[in-house]
Amino acid sequence: MSLHLYDTATRTKTEFKPLVEGKVSIYACGPTVQKPPHLGHVRKEVNFDVLRRWLEHAGHEVTLVANITDIDDKILALSAETGEPWWALGYRVEGQFHEAIRALGVRPPTYEPKATGHIPEMVELIAELIDAGHAYAADDGSGDVYFDVASWPAYGSLSGMRADEMASDEEADLRGKRDPRDFALWKGTKPGEPATASWPAPWGRGRPGWHIECSAMAGKYLGPEFDIHGGGLDLRFPHHENEMAQSQAAGRPFARVWMHNAWVTMAGEKMSKSLGNTADVGDAVAQYGGRAVRLYLAGPHYRSAIELSDASLAESAAQLERIDSFLARAGEVLGEVAFEGTTGDRRDARAAFTAAMDDDLGTPAALAALFGRVKDGNQAIASGDRDAVGWAAVDVTWMLGILGLDPAAPEWAHTQGAASDDLTGVVDALVGTMLEQRAAARANKDWAAADAIRDSLAAAGLTITDTKDGARWSRERG
Structure with missing residues (x-):
């Protein structure tokens, strides 16, 4: 085996050589458990599952760490909006995420650490950065701690972005920052936030920033240097850029290869929760079968965008x-x-x-x-x-x-005995024929025949939806 991988950091395709012969260490950024996963999220899970299988085929022992971000601004905001406790919201969505990737035959990672379970490691890493002169506590009494971007000349090397392209978002909280590009390592508690969402630290009670979470967890389970780090292309900047900067500034070599899968798009736009152009994994699996959805996600090259239809x-x-x-x-x-x-x-x-x-x-x-x-x-x-x-x-x-x-x-054992994935294509063809017959009956104004076909499909557990592009069917989910 002579595996060549494209490294996002160097923008070259080179032969992959693991840090330790016969062993491969991978950190793949996991979900922020805010809302149910869509097909864009789980593409990374499928792509890295294929990578893991290929490395294991080559005889490597693979350690795959994929985290769960269970404390985050978005989780707290949604919790405040809905009234559901932030920890209950995260736990519920985490279960939905596990159900989704299981339906796609993705094997569990070697370790799946949660951010809330690794606060001490994050506090320790932040302290190291302050001692090294690469981070500072805000002097406004907020309790915030920021990474000093100007102190790290290599910042931007992963994404290739220039300093003038990195201006902070206009909606970002600039309190206590020396430079708009500086990013939060620790966020002091704000009025109105739940007491359960804060932890003690030398700078005051608060919670970790998103980026420090992954650096700390990767370091704990894979050491200061490991083989592959990756995730979706949208994580390259600022998340992975910030991870690399803060880790290396703390004296940790960090990832040797960076891999990023491209987006799943709808009408040419990145699929995202904020845009609302998402596709529910469960709905796709119910209609087409888990193996077919996995093939749809794994078939194109992982660095190529996929248009959903x-x-x-x-x-x-x-x-x-x-x-x-x-x-x-x-x-x-x-x-x-x-x-x-x-x-x-x-x-x-x-x-x-x-x-x-x-x-x-x-x-x-x-x-x-x-x-x-x-x-x-x-x-x-x-x-x-x-x-x-x-x-x-x-x-x-x-x-x-x-x-x-x-x-x-074994990962497909859960499909046996019910509506097996193996029959999805057959069912689709049969239902399609019946829908064509129903359309012909409606065109001839034979409403009795059209209703009879619809009723027979409903009795089989199928829901028929009439759209401007024709009738669509889906499997009822109990």
Whole structure:
């Protein structure tokens, strides 16, 4: 294996060499548990799950740390708006996040630390930065502590932004700052904030800033230097820029490689909670199946933006149906007897897949190799070559396992017995035919026939919604 990764910090693609041979340490920024996750959030979970699987295939022992940000300005603001305690809100949304990634076959991280459980480590790191001359406590009595951006000449090296592009947001709280670019390491308690949302510190009661949380947790579990740090592209600045600056200013080398996945977009805009252009993970899984949604997120290159549409999700479901259909037919050919191929000098059919994955996780080319093997297998079924069918099935199953799409893997056990993901494409086709018949009945003003079709679909647990683009179906969720 000669894996090459694109490093955001150096803007180059270089061969990846772990800090410790045979071991890889990864810190992947997790969610701020404010609102339920959308498809844009979980793309990072799927992409880093694929990275982890590929590294493990290469024989590395992977330690993946993904944090939970459970104390934050946005959490407190929503808590104040709704009346739900901030800690209850965070716990509830954290459960929704876990449910969402489980539905996509994402394996749990090695560790999943919460920010509120690591306040002492954050206070210690802030103190180190003050002692080193890179941070200061505000002199206005607020209890705030800021990182002194001007004291760190390398600031901006990760994002490539110039100093004049880094002016503080107009809505940001500038109290006690020497420079608008300085960012909060510690936030003194403000009037009206709940007492449970503050902790004691040398500078007064308060809570940590967002950026210091990840630096402290990464340092505790992975040490002062580790292999890979990453997350969504929107985290590159200011979050990751600030993480890198404060960690290195404290004498910690921090991440050796930075990886950022691109956005999921709707109508060309980044999917975000604030814009309201989100897509609920549960709804997508209910309609298309978890494996199809995972394929939709993992199929494009992780550094390429994905445009969300029903058509693109339906296409992923159709692609998965092609794969599963081949495996089902291959199973019929091979029967219950374990396949033991007899071809002694078989061409390495996995070479194209391996080369693609080694080239910065090139999943589009990897999928092309997978579908190439599906085609080979279908041709072998047609010609009656049992050995060729068996080898194609073995290769396809192996590739699916790397991508986290093998239906027999333990992470998909929760889909068995109910409305299995394997039938999603079939159900979509059947329902589509019935909706076409209903549309024809409505066009002929045969309201009785149209209502009968709708009633039969409702009895099967499906909800039909008429839109300007035609009827849409979804599975009722109890």
